[in-house]
Amino acid sequence: GKTIVVTGCASGIGLETARVCKQWGATVLGVDRTMTQEHVDALYKVDLTDPAQIRELLRVLPAGIHGLANIAGVPPTAPAEVVLKVNLVGLKALTLGLIPKLADGASIVNLASLAGFDWANHVSSIHAAEQLDFDDVADFVATHDAGDANGRSYFFSKEALVAWTLQNRWTWRERGIRMNAVSPGPVDTPILGDFVQTLGARAEEDMRVMDRPGTPADIAPVVAFLLSDASGWIRGTNLAVDGGMSSHLLSNLH
Numbered sequence: 001g002k003t004i005v006v007t008g009c010a011s012g013i014g015l016e017t018a019r020v021c022k023q024w025g026a027t028v029l030g031v032d033r034t035m036t037q038e039h040v041d042a043l044y045k046v047d048l049t050d051p052a053q054i055r056e057l058l059r060v061l062p063a064g065i066h067g068l069a070n071i072a073g074v075p076p077t078a079p080a081e082v083v084l085k086v087n088l089v090g091l092k093a094l095t096l097g098l099i100p101k102l103a104d105g106a107s108i109v110n111l112a113s114l115a116g117f118d119w120a121n122h123v124s125s126i127h128a129a130e131q132l133d134f135d136d137v138a139d140f141v142a143t144h145d146a147g148d149a150n151g152r153s154y155f156f157s158k159e160a161l162v163a164w165t166l167q168n169r170w171t172w173r174e175r176g177i178r179m180n181a182v183s184p185g186p187v188d189t190p191i192l193g194d195f196v197q198t199l200g201a202r203a204e205e206d207m208r209v210m211d212r213p214g215t216p217a218d219i220a221p222v223v224a225f226l227l228s229d230a231s232g233w234i235r236g237t238n239l240a241v242d243g244g245m246s247s248h249l250l251s252n253l254h
């Protein structure tokens, strides 16, 4: 079986992904800031806003990992700096640091969001964030449109994550390591209310269009598929799992 690292394994989509990966025969190494042990073979308690804790995690994780599911994330109601650190800077630090411990042919899956849908209209900010490190986040938030207003930092974190995933489609090609993103619409987890609060009336309109919010069970098998060899020729893609919401947003088509 494969060894899969799942961040955000203590709740919501990450918890269900850990469960599905185990069901599919994997050994699951969970990473979260909380200590839930469900569905994981080992749990690493790490705060992904802290570069020292990420470095320590990278030191203690075993080599030969076949998959990394970057699922930990915070909602738009969290402070902008925390959003950018967990959803983008910490995710990238963990991923880039883990490359030497990945097995050839490994698969990386980044949990982005429908919130990252509009990435192509924010390319200059995305470029400005390419080398962003933990120490620069406060300054970046103050000087770019990734500031806090209306949860913009969350949208930006996901836009930049989608772009980063697409940009790195060939980066580890020689070792057969591939990376993809999954972009859910609103999913019924403990943070759904945070999105509804941020989006206001638009959230209700979105729910009407989609018939219902997603559930972790709508998302986790897609992540597990992208981690599996069955998806071996899918790379650099951002897969929407959103009840049709992203195609609805391309409203000039219909």
Ligand code: NAI
Binding pocket: 007, 008, 009, 010, 011, 012, 013, 014, 031, 032, 033, 034, 046, 047, 048, 049, 071, 072, 073, 074, 075, 086, 111, 112, 113, 114, 183, 184, 185, 186, 187, 188, 189, 190, 191, 192, 195
């Ligand atoms: P959740 O709150 O149920 O789970 C998030 C997990 O990440 C929690 O276990 C939490 O402890 C962990 N986490 C947060 N900050 C952390 C930190 N600093 N260090 C380590 N772990 C940390 O949320 P959910 O909904 O399962 O979210 C998972 C991912 O899906 C997130 O990246 C989120 O942005 C994304 N997403 C969620 C949607 C939704 O409507 N729920 C929609 C689209 C994307």
